[in-house]
Amino acid sequence: MMDWTDRHCRSFHRVLTRRTRLYTEMVTTGALIHGPRDRLLAFAPEEHPLALQLGGSDPADLATCARMAEDRGYDEVNLNCGCPSDRVQNGRFGACLMAEPELVADCLAAMRNAVRIPVTVKCRIGIDDQDPEQSLRRFIDTVVPAGPEAVIVHARKAWLKGLSPKENRDIPPLDYGLVRRVKEERPNVTIVLNGGIASLEAAQEHLGWADGVMMGRAAYERPWQLARADSMLFGTADPVSSPDEALSAYLPYIERELAAGSHLAGMTRHILGLFAGRPGARLFRRHLAENAHKPGAGIEVVRHARDVLASAAMHEAA
Ligand SMILES: Cc1cc2nc3c(=O)[nH]c(=O)nc-3n(C[C@H](O)[C@H](O)[C@H](O)COP(=O)(O)O)c2cc1C
Numbered sequence: 066m067m068d069w070t071d072r073h074c075r076s077f078h079r080v081l082t083r084r085t086r087l088y089t090e091m092v093t094t095g096a097l098i099h100g101p102r103d104r105l106l107a108f109a110p111e112e113h114p115l116a117l118q119l120g121g122s123d124p125a126d127l128a129t130c131a132r133m134a135e136d137r138g139y140d141e142v143n144l145n146c147g148c149p150s151d152r153v154q155n156g157r158f159g160a161c162l163m164a165e166p167e168l169v170a171d172c173l174a175a176m177r178n179a180v181r182i183p184v185t186v187k188c189r190i191g192i193d194d195q196d197p198e199q200s201l202r203r204f205i206d207t208v209v210p211a212g213p214e215a216v217i218v219h220a221r222k223a224w225l226k227g228l229s230p231k232e233n234r235d236i237p238p239l240d241y242g243l244v245r246r247v248k249e250e251r252p253n254v255t256i257v258l259n260g261g262i263a264s265l266e267a268a269q270e271h272l273g274w275a276d277g278v279m280m281g282r283a284a285y286e287r288p289w290q291l292a293r294a295d296s297m298l299f300g301t302a303d304p305v306s307s308p309d310e311a312l313s314a315y316l317p318y319i320e321r322e323l324a325a326g327s328h329l330a331g332m333t334r335h336i337l338g339l340f341a342g343r344p345g346a347r348l349f350r351r352h353l354a355e356n357a358h359k360p361g362a363g364i365e366v367v368r369h370a371r372d373v374l375a376s377a378a379m380h381e382a383a
Pocket of ligand 1: 279280
């Protein structure tokens, strides 16, 4: 998720779940071809299984970038056809590609020809005045012959004219029923459901018919719930059993990254919600928010935040 997630976030989420698939935020082909490629593609070995999400609409550029993804060791490369921001519309990629499924098919075919790792696509159910009953089916039926391994559907329209990107994630209503019908009509197409899935329980329910589920905001805002994903969804042991254990498991990563020159706040911003709902959670959050960005802030800021939390819990118990 652009501006929210990054490699620090993914390493933190890996403390909580080993089996789920993590996706990068969208990276444009222009940025990868002309920009700071090494920084944009960097990830830690523990982040696997990991997909790189690309934004673009030039088949040759997408093929080049898919190859970069494969060479760097990504497990999947995904094409974004769902992002509604203005920046994206000017560049003719993201959600506006819902109007050009033939071009998307060309893009996916070029990517598939370039790599052996799975190529997937993420879309909306439609844009603007499209009728989702038609636009989703037309999109899927046009792009699937190009061979994507999965279609991830954010189950709401995007209004490219008139709504902000943020409004476009909440205001157009979700239509899980349509995605379900489309899946039932096309049992051989792998369809992953996204949009408004707030808990693992909800995810589990959708998995009764969907091939997969993708969680965005709920996973970011309340990361602790990811800690039961491995046992609930994959039937394997969870890596940590408490938020405190999760924080301890993330500390070595923070220390390593500080030593490599990363800023503390860039890592701690992803853990602000870890203790949500617990006594002292607000103090933990505030201590990190107020101190982690200070010049030279080190691991002691996190340790102190943990002490603040522990003493709040003791006061609560007393
Ligand atoms: C801040 C933010 C940034 C996002 N960036 C991306 C992105 O880079 N690529 C993408 O496919 N979706 C992006 N999304 C959309 C989410 O992946 C997801 O499709 C959407 O939020 C609906 O799912 P959710 O209700 O589980 O969050 C972003 C969402 C947010 C809130």
